Amino acid sequence: MKSYRLDPGQGLAGLALHEQDEPNPGRGQVVVRIRANSLGFRDLMVLAGRYVLPITPGVVPGCEGVGEVVAVGEGVTRVRPGERVAATVFPRWLDGPFRRENAAQLGTMIDGVLTEYALLDEDGVVPVPEHLTDDEAAALPLAAVTAWNALTSGDPLRPGATVLTLGSGAVSLFTLLFAKAAGARVIVTTSGAAKAERLRDLGADEVINYREDTAWDETVRALTGDQGADRVVDASGPLEKSLRSVAVSGSVSFVGHWLSGAEGAEPVSPSVLFSAGAALHRIATGSRAHFLELNRALTAHRLRPVIDRVFPFEKLHDAFAYCESGGGFGKIIITHD
Template sequence: MKSYRLEPGHGLAGLTVQNRDEPEPGRGQVLVRMRANSLGFRDLLVLAGDYPLPIRPGVVPGCEGAGEIVAVGQDVTRVKPGDRVAATVFPRWLDGPFRREDAAQLGTMIDGVLSEYALLSEDGVVRVPDHLSFEEAAALPLASVTAWNALTTGEAPHPGSTVLTLGSGAVSLFVLRFAKLSGARVIVTTSSAAKAGRLRALGADEVIDYREHPDWSSEVRALTGGVGVDRVVDTAGPLHQSLRSVAPSGEVAFVGYWLSGAEGAAPVDPAALFMAGAVLRRVATGSRAHFVQMNRAVEAHRLRPVIDRVFPFEDVSAAFAYCESGGGFGKVVISHG
């Protein structure tokens, strides 16, 4: 089988393809013939060696992928050969709050799924909705589970509530879709009129161009009669503007932590945290339970992820380069054909 390998910190030069023997599943393991993968901003950080979690040299990269189980080891009971499954990003995080012992992540600390075959724990896979192609299912494990966790942990959105999500990246697109299912009013920030049109077509009630309105939190306040929104999903920052946008007793789900030091981002004043009167919660993707719950909603409403471009497995370097160029709308997917 062919398998990509990564030497972190070397960019695309550190990404190579190796030929290896097809592995055999041991006790509690499954062998998945990968059919599709997806990439995003997280993968660029891993490629650059600029990721918060340790990256093992020579690791198989990629935390998002879907495929078909072709073999199972002893004592496997949750799944069987022939099942269509997706990998969970944190295979040890099954349910409940995130703990340090759950931190082993595909594609950084342990081998990921950018490979023709992946050897995974049976606990680290979930069945995918039947109406999705493998390419669509591969778009779910990171961005959509993060969006689901960001929205549903705590008091979930409901008719009459207002959600703000920042930017038009993959997480925000899923936040928009899920929040609209709940009946919430959704405000989205973006950087261009073209993206604003596409966001409205997906159901956004209000779109704020943050290039035209750098102080976009003032626009959020104006759109909410000065009250603020019930929940902010902060994927891009700056955090101090999210705190100015949220209503008292609301919540900021903080996804874009690595951008807190980005150019133009102001340090967060402790007084701003206090005066916001809201909960600030860090979101680290989600558990297997989050993934299963989310899949039920995706299946019930026949949702399909927004896919930007599809690249062949043999051209992963081009897919990474496209991600790095920015400006896309939706997930970048790798198809194994």
Template sequence: MKSYRLDPGQTGARLSLVERDAPEPGRGQVLVRMRANSLGFRDLMVLAGTYVLPVSPGVVPGCEGAGEVVAVGEDVTRVKPGDRVAATVFPRWLDGPFRRENAAQLGTTIDGVWTEYALLSEDGVVPLPPHLSYEEGAALPLAAVTAWNALTTGAPVRPGGVVLTLGSGAVSLFTLQFAKLAGARVIITTSTESKAERLRALGADEVISYREHPSWSVQVRALTDGRGADRVVDAAGPLEQSLKSVAPGGEVAFVGYSLSGEVGAQPLDPGTLFMAGAVLRRVATGSRAHFVELNRTVEAHRLRPVIDRVFPFERLPEALEHCRSHEGFGKIIISHGG
């Protein structure tokens, strides 16, 4: 089988495509023939050596993938050969709050899914919704689970409530889709009018250009008669603007701590945090239980993810360059064919 591996270097990391024998599953393990992967900004941080979690030398990168179970080890009961599954980003985080003992993550501390065959824990896979292709299913494990966690943990998003999500990246696109299913009014920020048009077509009620309005919290307040948004999903920052946009008693789901550059890295005025009068909650993707719950909703509503482009497995480095360009809209997919 072929696998990409990460060769750490002094100025970042280099990908190598290597061949080795396909592994055999041990007790509690499953062997998955990967059919598709997806990638995003998180993978660029891993390659650049700037990711928040440690990266094991020589690890197989990638945390998002879907495929077919081809073999199972002893005592495996949750899946069987022939099942269509997606991998969970944190295979040990099954339910409940995130804990350090569950921090083993695909593609950083343990081998990931940029490979033709992935050896995974049976606890670390979930069934794919039947109406989704492998390529569509591969879009879910990171961005969709993060959006689901951001919207469903804590106070519920109610019909008629206001959800603000930042940027037109994958997390925000899934947030938009899920929030509209919940009956919320969705405000979203973006950089260009062409993206704004696509966001409106997906159901966004209002779109704010953060280039025209760097202090976009003013626009959020104006659009909500001064009250602010009940839920802010901060996948792009800066956090200060999110805190100035949230309604009293609302919640900021903090996802994009490193995405807003120098502005976002500025010290936060404690007065801004206090005056927000809201809950600030860190979101670190989500558990297997989150994934199972979102899959039920995706299946019930026959929801489909927004796909930007599909690249063949051998052109994965080209897909990474496309990701760096920030020109896409939706998930970037790697197809294994077949």
């Protein structure tokens, strides 16, 4: 079989295709024939060696993969050969709050899924909704689970609430889909007219061009009668403007864009944090329990992710180059067909 391997910090030059024997499952393990993967900004940080988690030299990269179970080890009861499954980003984080002992992540600390056959723990895979194709299901494990966690942390999201999500990246697109399905009013910030139009087509109630409207936090308050958004999903920053946009007793879900030195990485004034009067939730993707809840919601509402472009497995370098260009809208998919 073929697998990509990564020399951390070397960028695309450190990504090479290797051949090796197909794995055999041990106790509690499954072998998954990967049919599709997806890429995002997180993968670019891993390639550059700028990710928050340690990266094992020679690791198989990629944390988002979907495929068919082809073999199971002794004692496996959760899945059977022939089932379609998705890998969970943190295979040891099953439920509850994120803890340090659950930090082993696919594609950084342990082998990921940019491979033809992946050896995974049975606890680290979940069934995928039947109405989704393999390409669509591959878009879920990172961005969709992150958006779901961001919207469900803290108090329940109630119909009629106002959700603000920052930017038009994959997390924000999933946030828009999930929040509209929950009956929320959704405000989205973006960088241009073309993306704004696509966001409106997806159901956004209000779209703010943050390049033209640099005081977009004031615009959010104006759009909400000076009350602010009940929930803010901050996937791009600046965090201070999110805090100025949120309603008192609302919440800000902070996805962690500052890890890459992105806009808004500067310290936040304690007075702004206190004056916001809102809860601040740190979002680190999500657990297997989050993924299972997400799948039930996708099935109930027949939701589908937004796909940008599809690349063949052998053209992974081209897919990364396209991802780095930053001009896309939706998930970048790698197909094994």
